[in-house]
Amino acid sequence: MGRFAVITMTDKAAGRVREIVATRDNAHGIRLGIKKGGCAGMEYTVDLVTEPNPKDDHIERDGAHVYVAPEAALFLFGTEMDFEQTTLRTGFTFKNPNQSSACGCGESVELKPADLKALAEARASA
Secondary structure: OOOOOOEEEOHHHHHHHHHHHHOOOOOOEEEEEEEEOOOOOEEEEEEEEOOOOOOOEEEEEOOEEEEEOHHHHHHHOOEEEEEEEOOOOEEEEEEOOOEEEEOOOOOOEEEOOOOHHHHHHHHHHO
């Protein structure tokens, strides 16, 4: 790709992002963040983006736009975003190398920050 990307997304995730954007007025994409909460300490947040924030990391795949909040970039570095539809749940899933544990319900995770040096090097080489 040549361009630095905090996260990657699968075809299924990109398709779902495009679907979400197509059904909402003024939507540019979705924004990933993290917040404290849940039994394991942190939860992923997914919000609609109507006004892109220039501070966000921007990832684009096949017309699907995902923005990563700056404060979340360290925790999401190297994550693959996917989308799954099962009988039990429908939603985005995250394969995150920074995840040290998750709760049984899968709603919250324990995340450790990525190596700041690796993040800085990846950004510099982009």
